[in-house]
Amino acid sequence: MTTSDRLPFRRLRLPHSDVSVRDRLERVRHSWRLLLRLAVATGGSYAIATYAFGHTQAFFAPIAAVIAMTAGAGRRQRVVFELVLGVAFGVLVGELLILAIGRGTWQIALVASLTAVVAMLFNLTGMALTQAINSGLLLAAVVPLAGASNPAMTRFIDALVGGLCGFAMMLALPRNTKRDIDESLQKLLAGLAEVLAHVGDAMRTHDVAVAEKALTEARETQPVIESLQATATNVSEIARLAPMRWNQRADVARYAGSVNDLDNALRDARVLARRVASMLRHGERAPERLTESVETLVTAVRIYADEFASAVDLERANERLVHASDLAMHAMGDRLTVNTASIAAQVRSLAADLLMAGGVPRSALDDLLDVD
Structure with a gap:
């Protein structure tokens, strides 16, 4: 018996859809x-x-x-x-x-x-x-x-x-507000990490095609942020009104408060991918520390995606973000061009937006991200 014979649901697709019958049944169950x-x-x-x-x-x-x-x-x-x-x-x-x-x-x-x-x-x-x-x-x-x-x-x-x-x-009978917004956040952060990982790969391998793929992926994340914004509004209303979810109000408020900052981070990622593609098309090579800064961003975002609610993990992620910004700012002295300066600025902007999403107040950003 073949794998396809044993798993009919996985292979069966409805017309004009990429969603399997099993996925649809799972959606009904949830x-x-x-x-x-x-x-x-x-x-x-x-x-x-x-x-x-x-x-x-x-x-x-x-x-x-x-x-x-x-x-x-x-x-x-x-x-x-x-x-x-x-x-x-x-x-x-x-x-x-x-x-x-x-x-x-x-x-x-x-x-x-x-x-x-x-x-x-x-x-x-x-x-x-x-x-x-x-x-x-x-x-x-x-x-x-x-x-x-x-x-x-x-x-x-x-x-x-x-x-x-x-x-x-x-x-x-309200929905589980904390779980719903957490799932939406994880999906968004996983997508952002994937985009940044491809940007870092493009810088490491000097491959324009990989950079342009990252840009395409970054543009495709817009529906995800729009879905997250709708979810944040929805669960905030429920957490405010439903007695069963009052104990989740603080977490929901913190998660919902991060949405605008994550939206800005996604926009920064699109600009970053575009600048990297431009740099590679002009035959420029990224300074080593600039490449490392993007790879450090990836590490930080993946920590966020693993456990956004953990204070310990947030602290670890924040340290990586500060380090990424520091690497980017110091990289400009290695090989300064319009493109490398723009990429360094976008890395710092990304780090700042993600720090604010993690709860760092705007007033503390300059002290954290200033170059020594």
């Missing part, structure tokens, strides 16, 4: 909290609206719960408010129009347009505007059952129940 939140919030909100309030068409309660739970990172409180505000406004305008013109094809078109116009005149935007239009449309399209309660008030209560249920489930 999403158990989301699945449980969806089940409880949608079922619970529907049950409350149906049995506690006696609504016969409580379809919008579970819809509102899903909207509240899948809102953008860090926006759930605002989304619940906008959801209820938009629904209230939409049912008011929609109900008034329907009473005047009735239901039908052209009435739906008119309700959508006029609700949007009135909502914008009242300066509703984003989720509030969307829900105002949706509310008007649903009132125009869905005929209430005979004997059903007032559709406007019913829709408003359903939105409130669903939004609050979704929000409550996010707090009652």
